Amino acid sequence: MRCFLAIELPKDVQEELVRIQALLPESKMKLVEQENLHLTLKFLGELSDFQVNKVKGALSNVKFEKFKASLGQLGVFPSQSFVRVVWVSMEPSEKVKELHHLIDMALEKEKFHSDRAFESHITLARIKFIKNKEEFIKKLKEIKVKPVEFGVEKFVLMKSTLTEKGPIYEKIKEYILH
Template sequence: MAEKIRTFISIELPDEIIQEATRLQSLIKNKKFDGKLTEPENLHLTLKFLGELSIEQIQKVKSKLEKIIFPEFQATLAETGTFSYHSNPRIIWIKVTGKQIFQLQEEIDQVLVEFFPKENRFMSHLTIARIKYVKDKQDFIESIKKLPIKKLKFQIKEFELKSSELKPMGPVYKTLGTYKLVSV
């Protein structure tokens, strides 16, 4: 059987955004929960998760992504929050705003439509922690919403096709392709 590679499309983050995310993570450490913070080198904004692909499928995806012509744009860190499953918080995120993120994500969906279904519930965010258990759920969720975030703006100049190898210590990401946006 041919090797399958777990893949996704994402935006890498500038240092000042990673620094703000790690600052917020340091505030989260004081809160009582069982879980894991995202390693700084693994912080990114996922535009589309593609799943397990063969080398041949990856080549087809690369050729489609190369056709995207999209201008560089600015995005902003907006707020913190959680994704919950059956009222249990599972993910702590930083929301990223900027309508062009959604437009770029739709453009990616469009060029890959023959291979993958469209995203129905895309939310532009950075995952900064994964939660296994928290005792006082409601207080925890409210305290995450109140984290003092710096609403930093940053320029997005490219996106990447990445592989993700799941290891016991956490995922290891590798860049399979980089796609420059058009300078305006």
């Protein structure tokens, strides 16, 4: 099964992200559905049931305090000259990076590779084609993100099933922060 670790977002945060999606400059793109908006902490890829159980066990040892977060800035991957993903950062990014690092350390013990570069972000859209890149970036920079604040009290192990209509996410296990 295809798995990842995520921070789920409350409805008011998702609604702000949907508002931003509606303001994105014109391009051929696939928007992330409101109910699928989340912050990915780590993509694990295809896992067997045995590997999923290893992950569950390793993550039960992760201890981290709950924290307040808010939406940050709009950004793009991989670069402004070659836009494939539009995203919003989550602040404070240091807290998210600390949690990501603890998760990486716990999973390394179970022979999962650590991520080289981690950028705290929430994917809004996957871009297929942009007619005018300069205009797209200019309009993107004009969009103001409301710094909606929310509490991060858990992270989740998710299963992702790819379908023709898009991915279907299913919660496997929650990990409560203290």
